Amino acid sequence: MRKVYTHAKLVTMATDVYASDGYSCQDNQSIAVEDGKIVALGHDAEALDWPSQSLNGKLVTPGFIDSHTHLVFAGNRAGEFEQRLNGVPYQTIAAQGGGILSTVKATRAASEATLLELAVPRANALIRDGVTTIEIKSGYGLTLEDELKMLRVAKSIDQHLPVNVSTTLLAAHALPPEYRNDADSYIDFVCHTMIPAAAEQQLADAVDVFCENIAFSVEQAERVFAAANAHGLKIKAHTEQLSDLGGSVAAAKAGALSVDHIEYLSEADVQVLAEYDTVATLLPGAFYFLRETQQPPIAALRESRVPMALATDFNPGTSPFASLTLMMNMASTLFGLTPKENLYGVTRHAAQALGLSHKGQIAVGFDADLAVWDCETPAELSYMVATAPLLGRIVNGDWYDEQGVRG
Ligand SMILES: O=C(O)CC[C@@H]1NC(=O)NC1=O
Numbered sequence: 001m002r003k004v005y006t007h008a009k010l011v012t013m014a015t016d017v018y019a020s021d022g023y024s025c026q027d028n029q030s031i032a033v034e035d036g037k038i039v040a041l042g043h044d045a046e047a048l049d050w051p052s053q054s055l056n057g058k059l060v061t062p063g064f065i066d067s068h069t070h071l072v073f074a075g076n077r078a079g080e081f082e083q084r085l086n087g088v089p090y091q092t093i094a095a096q097g098g099g100i101l102s103t104v105k106a107t108r109a110a111s112e113a114t115l116l117e118l119a120v121p122r123a124n125a126l127i128r129d130g131v132t133t134i135e136i137k138s139g140y141g142l143t144l145e146d147e148l149k150m151l152r153v154a155k156s157i158d159q160h161l162p163v164n165v166s167t168t169l170l171a172a173h174a175l176p177p178e179y180r181n182d183a184d185s186y187i188d189f190v191c192h193t194m195i196p197a198a199a200e201q202q203l204a205d206a207v208d209v210f211c212e213n214i215a216f217s218v219e220q221a222e223r224v225f226a227a228a229n230a231h232g233l234k235i236k237a238h239t240e241q242l243s244d245l246g247g248s249v250a251a252a253k254a255g256a257l258s259v260d261h262i263e264y265l266s267e268a269d270v271q272v273l274a275e276y277d278t279v280a281t282l283l284p285g286a287f288y289f290l291r292e293t294q295q296p297p298i299a300a301l302r303e304s305r306v307p308m309a310l311a312t313d314f315n316p317g318t319s320p321f322a323s324l325t326l327m328m329n330m331a332s333t334l335f336g337l338t339p340k341e342n343l344y345g346v347t348r349h350a351a352q353a354l355g356l357s358h359k360g361q362i363a364v365g366f367d368a369d370l371a372v373w374d375c376e377t378p379a380e381l382s383y384m385v386a387t388a389p390l391l392g393r394i395v396n397g398d399w400y401d402e403q404g405v406r407g
């Protein structure tokens with residue numbers, strides 16, 4: 001398929017966040033796309049005698065990438081939400097068998113068809129907020145069959161909706177009841193059975209671990225990282241969310257693409273992320289919803305030029321939010337990120353957090369995944385929420401309107 005999109009106000013993100021031109025608006029630009037790739041920009045694109053579509057001078061960014069979601073699940077946790085508001089801490093709820101394990105029970109009981117039916121409207125909400133790529137984790141099955149079931153549902157979403165999907169095996173999300181008080185044996189099962197199966201069936205692009213005092217230790221996480229590496233799967237990690245166990249350093253040294261949450265990451269450990277070029281993925285939705293007070297070390301991350309990504313962490317327990325623009329506003333309002341840092345966080349840096357070297361920028365050779373906005377400046381995308389400024393998306397070169405209907 002060949003097409004030239006004309007009259008775009010481009011924000012390319014094609015230079016690093018410390019430069020200026022990647023974030024500046026370039027008026028009246030053309031983008032030529034062929035077979036899902038950007039093949040020419042500007043005058044080179046205008047010179048092509050291909051079918052064209054005007055973008056009417058509207059703001060055009062790379063399509064948004066939500067690099068951290070748990071959007072496949074059954075049940076909901078509104079009851080716990082109410083418990084916490086009556087003073088019961090998240091850790092206590094988890095220790096009482098609530099939290100993740102209550103979603104595990106509902107997800108195990110749900111069929112693949114039911115899980116897909118529940119996930120589609122959640123993915124559609126992200127699509128209406130400008131998302132063209134979603135990372136979706138397992139982690140509510142905690143048996144081989146149920147974890148693979150979740151990954152099949154996640155992978156099938158890009159067959160049903162105009163969106164790209166990356167999948168992540170998060171079997172090390174919580175200790176299942178079958179392995180009560182025997183976390184090491186469960187980690188053996190994850191490493192020797194679940195990771196090989198997910199890799200062999202090509203159901204997971206990456207492996208993730210919840211490294212936390214209410215989940216798995218650094219040593220257990222390191223075993224999962226080693227198994228992921230042995231099976232050619234990328235690594236991501238939930239680390240330093242509620243305490244500083246040193247999980248981020250262990251993940252970075254194992255070659256992790258990103259370390260996520262990191263509210264308790266020490267300034268000293270920021271240097272390790274810089275050394276290993278590990279992305280710091282900020283999840284302000286969970287910080288906000290859990291009413292946390294410990295902020296991630298933003299100043300140190302900036303000082304060390306560690307790429308910061310932003311994601312929804314969409315999940316029923318700690319971040320029930322299906323909007324990246326809301327996360328952009330929270331990142332500024334709660335963490336002090338600038339609108340420029342936010343936009344890098346949901347495009348170029350989010351692509352790096354998923355190991356997608358061909359996404360997240362508007363440049364020749366990159367995937368033709370774009371979002372078209374009814375905004376004058378990119379700062380509006382962090383400023384005003386739920387006003388639906390999306391006019392349409394270009395996914396793998398094809399036009400879709402704001403509802404995701406193909407043009
Ligand atoms: O509560 C849930 O259902 C998921 C919580 C979510 N998972 C994780 O590792 N950290 C989180 O905030």
Ligand SMILES: [Fe+3]
Binds near residue numbers: 315
């Ligand atoms: Fe998460």
